Amino acid sequence: MSVWPVEEIPDPDSLFYRVPVGQLRGDLKVAPGNFRENKGSISSDWAKYSTATQTRARQGCPERFAILRMVVGKVREIDELTVSHEPVQNVAGMSDNRAHTSIYGLESSASTNIEFGRKERLRTELHKRFNTWEIPPNAPVE
Amino acid sequence: MIMSRLEKALESSSRERLFSGSSYRVRSIKDQRLGFKRLEKSKSADEFISFAPFARQSASPAEIEWRAMEEEIKAANFVLGIENDCQEDDFVPYTHSVLSRATDFLRRLMIHAHAANVVGMGVPQIGPADCGSIDLFWEKGDRTLLINFPAGENIANYYGMKPKSKISGQFDPSESRAELIFWLAD
Numbered sequence: 009m010s011v012w013p014v015e016e017i018p019d020p021d022s023l024f025y026r027v028p029v030g031q032l033r034g035d036l037k038v039a040p041g042n043f044r045e046n047k048g049s050i051s052s053d054w055a056k057y058s059t060a061t062q063t064r065a066r067q068g069c070p071e072r073f074a075i076l077r078m079v080v081g082k083v084r085e086i087d088e089l090t091v092s093h094e095p096v097q098n099v100a101g102m103s104d105n106r107a108h109t110s111i112y113g114l115e116s117s118a119s120t121n122i123e124f125g126r127k128e129r130l131r132t133e134l135h136k137r138f139n140t141w142e143i144p145p146n147a148p149v150e
Numbered sequence: 151m152i153m154s155r156l157e158k159a160l161e162s163s164s165r166e167r168l169f170s171g172s173s174y175r176v177r178s179i180k181d182q183r184l185g186f187k188r189l190e191k192s193k194s195a196d197e198f199i200s201f202a203p204f205a206r207q208s209a210s211p212a213e214i215e216w217r218a219m220e221e222e223i224k225a226a227n228f229v230l231g232i233e234n235d236c237q238e239d240d241f242v243p244y245t246h247s248v249l250s251r252a253t254d255f256l257r258r259l260m261i262h263a264h265a266a267n268v269v270g271m272g273v274p275q276i277g278p279a280d281c282g283s284i285d286l287f288w289e290k291g292d293r294t295l296l297i298n299f300p301a302g303e304n305i306a307n308y309y310g311m312k313p314k315s316k317i318s319g320q321f322d323p324s325e326s327r328a329e330l331i332f333w334l335a336d
Contacts, residue, residue: 028235028238030232030233030235031232031278033225033226033228033275033276033277034225034228035275037275039275039277039285039287040279040285040287040296041277041278041279041280041283041285041287044240044279044280044281045240045280046238046239046240047239047240072235123318124307124318124319124320125307125308125309125318125319125320126309126318127298127307128296128297128298128307128308128309128318129309129311129318131279131296132294132296132309132311135294136294136311
């Protein structure tokens with residue numbers, strides 16, 4: 009059971025998002041395809057409780073990851089995307105992580121209307137806002 | 151000296167190329183024998199052909215764009231080697247099938263664009279997206295077009311954005327959909 013409280017993340021705060029280097033093109037640029045859900049959300053770390061370096065190393069093999077910084081308010085200004093602080097503590101098979109934060113809405117829409125190209129729109133909007141590496145691919149491991 | 155039949159045939163064919171506006175040419179037809187060197191009897195026809203030193207005319211913008219596209223397609227094969235070394239639960243391997251669907255579509259689109267004299271739309275980035283799908287992504291200044299080809303489905307989804315105009319939808323990628331490129335170029 010988690011004793012860390014769920015907090016409201018202010019708009020000016022940042023999230024760190026891990027991108028596997030093995031999924032990057034040869035030019036190592038951020039691409040819309042780098043924004044993707046895993047287990048139902050885009051998983052990230054709140055900068056209040058994690059540095060970019062800690063996020064890079066969280067899963068092991070930090071050299072395999074690059075890090076993007078996403079400003080919470082800029083995520084929220086994209087239609088249908090929401091940001092929720094979801095600390096992980098005492099969960100079987102998972103390491104504790106007070107910084108853990110989920111971005112919801114990329115795959116599933118709250119609306120019942122079918123919108124073709126919806127996910128492409130959201131990925132384009134994310135890429136437009138966040139296309140500069142906080143820790144670039146192949147950066148030395150600290 | 152009597153020219154061999156092969157030599158005559160090649161010279162004739164070269165002249166045809168010269169006068170038909172081919173991309174192959176020599177400086178002066180009067181002063182040069184079209185760049186041919188005399189074939190030694192002992193040499194093969196392949197060696198003879200390799201002697202012909204025609205200067206390549208500078209490529210047209212359409213040719214340059216086509217070559218850049220083929221380079222991008224060749225580079226995109228890296229997606230076939232991507233493994234799930236980051237233990238993503240939603241990982242689906244990238245297949246030849248979905249990559250071909252994307253690249254075949256791109257070639258058709260480029261052919262239609264060039265046939266309509268739309269050149270310079272640029273070559274999209276071809277890259278991996280979620281669940282084994284492939285993206286084509288054009289980014290030209292303040293305009294973008296993203297087309298996604300999902301794994302296992304014969305459809306494509308797209309979204310385009312430029313000042314005062316947005317487009318989105320779904321289509322069968324066996325169609326050319328040249329209007330997307332016209333939208334991007336307009």
